[in-house]
Amino acid sequence: MTRTCPFVVGIACFAILGCVTVVQSQVTLEVTEGNSTCIKAELSASFSITYDTANGTRTVMVPLPGAAVVGVASSCGGDGRSPWLVALFGDGHALGLSFSSNDTLYSVANLTLQYNLSDVATFPDANSTDVVTVETTSVGMVARVNTTYRCISASSVIVGGATVTFSNVTMEAYMTGDDLSPDESVCTADQSFTTAPPPPPSTTTAAPAPVPTPPGTPNQGSYSVSNSNGTVCLLARMALQLNISYFSASQNKTIQEVVNLLPNQTTSSGSCDPTSATLVLTQGSATNLSFLFTLNTTSNRYHLTGLSVVAAWSDMTAPFNTSNSSLDYLRGSLGRSYMCISEQTLAVDQTFSLNTFQLQVQPFGITRGQFTQADECQLDQDNMLIPIVVGAALAGLVLIVLIAYLIGRKKSHAGYQTI
Known part of the structure; x- marks a missing residue:
């Protein structure tokens, strides 16, 4: 049903107890049904995985080796089932990609990573021997139907307490032939290195492009x-505003x-474990936003570690993801x-930032399904400090005026003699 053709393309640094050199491979994976190929992927991938040890936590970088093979769970789908590509590697590890499609686009709808903590060569000193499975629906690989998805640039996907980094990806699902389509859907990161084609010559004066109305x-x-x-x-609880730079098909720039x-068109999903929590917000089929929170078990402090977005808006020349x-x-x-409560801007990269308003989040330590007492952001504290300072200044001014008045009144009385 399946075959794999691994080959070596480079060198990477893989750290477990320091920095040692390992081979970074590109692997070609195909899912077939009969004599037809339905999914083909040529890619390199690595996995940053954090796990618990007796002395705290440790993070390892695990490459997808050239010896990875396509698992029997892989499928071309049909009868209500999604197409699946499952790559097996190492001692009980697996990477799974499921696909979905509409009339115009197909995408990686779900990424699943399975890793076996009893593999002591990969996870030394792990205090568990469990097989851990994490997954996410925020992947960012979207392409037009009957085209090959191409992304040479490295791109990362947050999944539970792990990060999957892809590079040199050419991939197609729902294939109509036995090889990748020559027509390509190029990822946003690769587009930034190319120049858009000039608009065709025109003998008429183009109407000025409409200025977008601020959304409020x-x-x-x-x-x-x-x-x-x-x-x-x-x-x-939060109000969110996406600020995205992309190439507009209508304006050619x-x-x-x-x-x-x-909110009324957005659904939430995600996952939690002791040291990480993921929230995925999906608005229809066009926008997917993912948050990753990480807990430091030494300081008992958490923070937002990762943000990713996938957008396939009608005016985009290609789906946006970063x-x-x-x-x-x-x-x-x-x-x-x-x-x-104040507006914050969370900068992700040069093409995307997220504006937040009226935000309250709690990714760990929830009691009875309710928010606990809040740590306020510095912006709110500063906003509270301003009226206090102004009020104190006004009170001081009033006091000075009152004292001056009393002193003046006393002097005026001292100028008269009693008869």
């Missing part, structure tokens, strides 16, 4: 994530657009929520 302040939405036993493990996330897994925002204490 977004509405606040309430979102939650529950663990496998139904207990709420992450809470969020890069534009910056600010779009509000609509992510950053080395952020340091929304810092709070274990057992307390984080609150910031």
Whole structure:
């Protein structure tokens, strides 16, 4: 049913107890049904995985080896089942990609990573021998139907307490032939290195492009994530605004657009474990936003480590996706929520930032499904300090005027003699 053709393309640094050199491979994976190929992927991947040891936590970098093979769970789909590509590697590890499609686009709808902590060569000193499975629906690989998805640039996907980094990816699902389509859907990161073609010559004067209307302040939405036993493990109340730079098909240039996330059209999902929590917000089939929170078990402090977005808006020449897994925002204490009523801008990269309003989040230590006492952001504290300072200044001014008046009145009385 399947075959694999691994080959070596480079060298990477793989650290377990220091920095040692290992081979970074590109692997070709195919899922077939009969004599037809339905999924083909040529890619390199590595996995940054944090796990618990007796002395705290440790992070390892695990490459997808050239010896990876396609698992029997791989499928072309059909009868209500999604197409699946499952790559097996090492001692009980697996990477799974499932696909979905509409009339115009197909995408990686779900990424699943399975890693076996009993593999002592990969996870030395792990205090567990469990097989851990994490997954996310915020992947960012979107292409037009009957085209090959291509992304040479490195891109990261946050999944539970791990980060999957892809590079040199050419991939197609729902294939109509036995080889990748020559027509390509190029990822946003690769487009930044190319120049858009000039517009065709015209004998008429083009109408000026409409100026986008500012969307105004977004509405606040309430979102939650529950663990496998139904207990709420992450809470969020926030109003969100996406600020994205992309190449506009109608204007034939890069534009910056600010779009509000609509709570009544947005669903939430995600996952939690002791040291990480993921919240995924999905608005229809066009926008997917993912948050990763990480807990430092030494300081008992958490923060927003990662943000990723996937957008497939009608005016985009290609689906937009970007992510950053080395952020340091929304810092709070274990057992307390984080609150910031003021507007904040969370910069992800040069093409994407997220504006937040009326925000309160708690990714760890939730009690009875409710927010606990909040750590307030510095912006709110500064905003409270300003009226206090102004009030104190006004009170001081009034006091000075009153004292001056009393002194003046006393002097005026002293100028008269009693008869």
